[in-house]
Amino acid sequence: MDLGITDRIALVTGGDSGIGLATARLLLAEGVRVVLTDQVPDRLAAATAELGAGEDRLLPVVADLTVPDDVTGLLDRARAAFGDPEILVHSAGVTGAQGPFHEIDDAGWARTLEVDLLAAVRVVRAVLGGMRAAGRGRIVLLASEDGVQPYVDELPYCASKAAVLSLAKGLSKAYGAEGVLVNAVSPAFIATPMTDAMMDARAEQRGTDRAEAIASFLEEERPGMVSGRRGEPEEVAAVIGFLVSERASFVTGSNYRVDAGSVATI
Incomplete structure (x- = not known):
């Protein structure tokens, strides 16, 4: 399928x-020029090497x-190299403070909200002017199943992702008439470094290995995942x-x- 995005400019956060990283790889394969960002230099360098694209891409x-x-x-670096981003995929995030609600302090809540919500606000605000001026743009914010189905041991993360869903819906209404389409994607239990760390901690607590931790987590905590x-x-x-x-020219305000x-729920 031709996605019609050859030579578009994309900004992908949480890209290491x-x-x-998987999204950056797909976009590069579609002929998109990609600005890839994360906060750990060595990991970002490794991701860049893995993708194998030239400086012009x-x-x-x-x-x-x-x-x-x-x-x-x-954004200054992105504009100097390629121009204003026409696509934003905001994937950066953390699990954040975990544990019983009554044991999580203000600092734990603040850090989680800062990374999982306010970072999205900042990045969208930074790219929005160029998209509005061009009369087109695509924004995808990564939320989570936790945004609509909260789990009691990670309520700061759940609340943050619920806010991301509301943000995406509100932005779609505010800027859709100007050609800026905004949607959310809500994954569940994807094989990423974040869930690897969660499963390694579970394995250590239970005195088992990661594979057994994953199997028990699926059975006990995510029984609805039919896969x-x-x-x-x-x-x-x-x-x-x-x-x-x-x-997806007629899709905005959705949560996939x-x-x-x-x-x-349905």
């Missing part, structure tokens, strides 16, 4: 691994999206690729679940 930029000056600098396995980043990237393409049926 997982869904962000791929620009890695180290940035901490919780720092406003870093976001400004990121019986973790998803792959490429399976999420495929949906993102559709949403940023010309094939890539969750193997995990969310119980």
Whole structure:
């Protein structure tokens, strides 16, 4: 399928691994010029090397999206190299503070909201002017099944992702008439470094290995996932690729679940 996005300019955050990296790979294969950002230099360099695209196609930029000056600098670098981004895929995020609600302090809540919500706000605000001026744009914000189906041991993350869903819907209404289409994608239990860390911690607690931790987690915590396995980043990237393409020209304000049926409601 021709996605109609050859020579478009995309900004992909959280791009050093997982869904962000898989999305960058798909976009490069479609002829898109990609600005790839994350905050750990060595990991971003490794991702850039893995993607194997030339400087005329791929620009890695180290940035901490919780720092406003870093976001400004990121957009300055993107514009100088390629021009204003026409596509934004915001994949950066953290699991954040976990545990019983009564044990999570303000600092834990603030850090989680800062990374998982306010970083999205900053990056969207930074790219929006160029999209509005051009009269077109595609924005995909990564949310989570947790945004509509909260889990009691990670409420800061759940609340942040619910806010991301509301943000995406509100932005779609505010700017859709100007040609800027905004959607969310909500994965569940994808094979990424984030869930690897979660499963390694579970394995350590239970005195087992990662494979057994994954199997028990699926059985006990995610029984609605009818696939019986973790998803792959490429399976999420495929949906993102559709949403940023010309094939999705009548899609905005939507939340696409890539969750193997995990969310119980319709």
